[in-house]
Amino acid sequence: MSGTMKSLAHCRWECKYPVVFIPKSRRKASYGEVRQMLGEIFHEPARQGIPSLIPTITGTCSIADNRLLRKELIMPGRLAGKVALVSGGASGIGAAHVRIFAVEGAKVIAGDIQEEMGKAVVGEVRRGGGEATFVRLDVSKESDWAHAVREAVSRYGKLTTLINNAGIYWPQGIEAETLEKWNKMIAVNQTGVWLGMKAAVPEMRRAGGGAIVNISSLYGIIGSPSSISYHASKGAVRIMSKAAALEYARQGIRVNSIHPGQIETPILAGLTPEQNEQIKAATPVGRMGKPEEIAYGSLYLCSDEAAYTTGIELIIDGGWSAQ
Numbered sequence: 521m522s523g524t525m526k527s528l529a530h531c532r533w534e535c536k537y538p539v540v541f542i543p544k545s546r547r548k549a550s551y552g553e554v555r556q557m558l559g560e561i562f563h564e565p566a567r568q569g570i571p572s573l574i575p576t577i578t579g580t581c582s583i584a585d586n587r588l589l590r591k592e593l594i595m596p597g598r599l600a601g602k603v604a605l606v607s608g609g610a611s612g613i614g615a616a617h618v619r620i621f622a623v624e625g626a627k628v629i630a631g632d633i634q635e636e637m638g639k640a641v642v643g644e645v646r647r648g649g650g651e652a653t654f655v656r657l658d659v660s661k662e663s664d665w666a667h668a669v670r671e672a673v674s675r676y677g678k679l680t681t682l683i684n685n686a687g688i689y690w691p692q693g694i695e696a697e698t699l700e701k702w703n704k705m706i707a708v709n710q711t712g713v714w715l716g717m718k719a720a721v722p723e724m725r726r727a728g729g730g731a732i733v734n735i736s737s738l739y740g741i742i743g744s745p746s747s748i749s750y751h752a753s754k755g756a757v758r759i760m761s762k763a764a765a766l767e768y769a770r771q772g773i774r775v776n777s778i779h780p781g782q783i784e785t786p787i788l789a790g791l792t793p794e795q796n797e798q799i800k801a802a803t804p805v806g807r808m809g810k811p812e813e814i815a816y817g818s819l820y821l822c823s824d825e826a827a828y829t830t831g832i833e834l835i836i837d838g839g840w841s842a843q
């Protein structure tokens with residue numbers, strides 16, 4: 521068995537899609553031994569943001585052990601039984617949610633205005649054995665939200681989880697900002713979050729409860745000398761989340777906000793290399809965050825482990841706000 525462990529440990533870093541586990545030794549692997557190895561290959565990829573691994577077990581497992589393993593494989597995730605709608609699921613933090621939530625057993629609807637990229641993320645998840653569907657969703661349009669929620673319910677039977685993640689950003693001070701751009705920022709980042717909750721809550725109630733995570737920003741808590749419309753929209757997301765948490769607390773629907781610091785995604789593509797270096801130097805942990813590091817925060821908040829957690833603001837910023 522140690523030979524098998526060695527070869528598996530060696531391959532798990534490279535394999536993305538179905539892992540074929542062929543024990544080298546002829547002796548029977550016990551359930552415990554195989555489960556231990558499966559645990560390794562299931563949880564490592566999740567940490568790396570790889571969509572999913574469905575190990576195929578061939579060889580020496582007894583039928584009884586195989587049954588036990590199958591049971592484990594069918595319910596491996598912290599989000600088993602959940603149906604999640606992720607806005608802005610085509611890129612960055614949203615795409616990380618789609619991948620990780622699918623690995624953790626959720627059925628995922630990824631909504632975005634970037635259709636090609638969204639379909640690519642969903643295709644990747646499906647090839648890895650996960651369950652995900654893309655819908656075109658402009659979060660500033662109420663009719664798009666109704667369609668996305670309908671799609672979740674018709675395809676997967678219910679809606680239990682909403683990640684209000686879609687967002688836009690540009691740095692612009694008070695005098696430089698235009699009314700047109702201000703209205704756009706508010707329509708997507710703020711109104712979009714309200715519309716998402718409004719559309720999702722009735723289905724969550726029907727499902728017997730649910731969890732909503734609204735992706736705000738560190739800029740929803742602290743100020744900066746630029747980005748006035750972004751601050752306005754993200755500050756609103758923070759307080760809307762608390763208001764919603766109180767409105768639905770007795771209906772089993774939990775609402776929390778996450779406040780990322782600087783995360784490496786296309787939204788920050790406008791930064792110069794010098795600005796990137798400055799951010800890294802000013803961040804206590806010495807680097808920018810990864811999209812997965814935000815999605816793992818949501819994973820906790822959307823799982824039943826967080827049943828007593830509502831109305832909180834989870835800051836994930838590499839220590840920035842502790843300074």
Ligand code: NAI
Pocket residue numbers: 607608609610611612613614631632633634657658659660685686687688689708735736737738779780781782783784785786787788
């Ligand atoms: P991203 O640009 O990679 O992803 C944003 C996604 O939202 C894109 O796929 C985009 O197509 C989608 N989107 C934009 N407008 C939309 C609309 N009207 N309807 C539907 N989808 C729309 O950026 P990132 O970083 O992944 O952003 C995700 C969220 O995280 C945003 O709300 C952002 O404000 C927030 N955030 C990001 C930080 C960062 O440093 N990357 C820091 C703090 C917050």
